[in-house]
Amino acid sequence: MKIELVYFGRPGERLNVSRETVDVPEGLTTLAGLMAWLRTRGEKWEHELADNRVRCSINQEFSGLAASIKEHDEIAIFSPISGG
Amino acid sequence: MSVSIQENDFDVAYELAALRSSSSKVGALVSFVGLVRDFSNDGKIENIFLEHYPGMTEKALNKIIQEATDRWNLLGTCVIHRVGALLPNDQIVLVATAALHRGEAFAGCEFIIDYLKTAAPFWKKEQTGQGARWLETRDSDVQRMEHWRSQAKGKST
Numbered sequence: 001m002k003i004e005l006v007y008f009g010r011p012g013e014r015l016n017v018s019r020e021t022v023d024v025p026e027g028l029t030t031l032a033g034l035m036a037w038l039r040t041r042g043e044k045w046e047h048e049l050a051d052n053r054v055r056c057s058i059n060q061e062f063s064g065l066a067a068s069i070k071e072h073d074e075i076a077i078f079s080p081i082s083g084g
Numbered sequence: 085m086s087v088s089i090q091e092n093d094f095d096v097a098y099e100l101a102a103l104r105s106s107s108s109k110v111g112a113l114v115s116f117v118g119l120v121r122d123f124s125n126d127g128k129i130e131n132i133f134l135e136h137y138p139g140m141t142e143k144a145l146n147k148i149i150q151e152a153t154d155r156w157n158l159l160g161t162c163v164i165h166r167v168g169a170l171l172p173n174d175q176i177v178l179v180a181t182a183a184l185h186r187g188e189a190f191a192g193c194e195f196i197i198d199y200l201k202t203a204a205p206f207w208k209k210e211q212t213g214q215g216a217r218w219l220e221t222r223d224s225d226v227q228r229m230e231h232w233r234s235q236a237k238g239k240s241t
Contacts, residue, residue: 008137009207010218057205060140076137076205082219083134083165083206084118084177084197 001026001071003034009079011048024069031056032065034075055080085153085161087145089136091168094178099162103182106160112189115180116197122172126212134167134176137205141165148199152181155195155236156188163196165206195232201225 006019028037035054039046048054056063057076069075088094100113122129149161160182170176179197183189201221208219 006137008135008205009209012135013209013218057137057140060137060143062203076140078137078205079207079218080220081202081205082208082221083136083204084201 001028003069004072004074006074006076007078008076009081011054011077011079014048015044029068030065031058031063031067031069031075034069035065035077038077049077054078085146085149085158086163087142087149088164089138089141089145089167090164091166093166093175094164096175096178096180099164099178100180103160103162103180106182109184110159110182111184112186113180113182114186114189114193115178116193117175118177118197120170120172120174120176124210124212124217126210126214126217128212129172130211130213131172132170132211133209134165134170135207135209136165136167141205144204145200148196148203151199152192152195156181156183156192158183158188158192161192161196163200165200165204167206198225198228198232202229 001024003022003024005022007017012018024034024037028034035049039049054077058067058073096117100115104110104113120132145163152158158181162180164178166176179193181189181192202225210217210219
């Protein structure tokens with residue numbers, strides 16, 4: 001299943017990535033699962049994508065970790081927002 | 085209503101004049117301008133960098149403005165938020181509201197800037213002598229949004 005990932009704020013900078021397409025393993029159906037899978041990429045990922053450090057959106061709507069993901073979703077991973 | 089996310093600076097007088105002329109019913113104009121401070125917990129700020137999520141940020145701002153417009157019968161709104169590299173004393177954000185009376189214009193303006201802080205995807209990085217740091221949503225901003233939410237609930241019951 002192919003998914004578009006975009007990164008903003010701290011994780012984007014620290015992991016040096018702004019956008020990528022990933023092919024997630026079968027059976028991975030939630031945001032929590034996706035994040036756990038991404039954390040297996042290494043220590044840096046494990047640290048930057050810890051549940052309490054990042055927030056997510058699916059197709060440009062803020063989403064909690066229990067949310068379902070599907071093929072071609074655009075999932076954004078970012079640090080807590082700070083505008084204004 | 086107009087929303088703009090831009091690197092360029094804005095002219096408050098020009099924007100207010102445009103808002104004023106949008107309707108002859110306008111009896112009150114309120115504006116809020118957010119600026120880059122030159123101090124933080126880490127010391128003197130050298131510069132800040134602002135990032136947004138093209139598409140989602142505009143969508144979130146439009147939703148916030150629509151809610152404010154419905155709640156206080158705003159006759160017009162203008163929101164401009166800058167992104168990119170900014171220096172102390174630079175303007176970051178303009179929120180302006182036009183309404184029949186000042187009460188609605190004040191409340192609508194305050195609501196929009198409070199909601200923007202917690203619901204519009206922007207990310208701010210501060211550069212000080214101690215290094216760079218990404219700021220996070222402040223508890224006090226979350227509390228202000230919850231205050232507006234509870235007021236809305238109170239209204240509907």
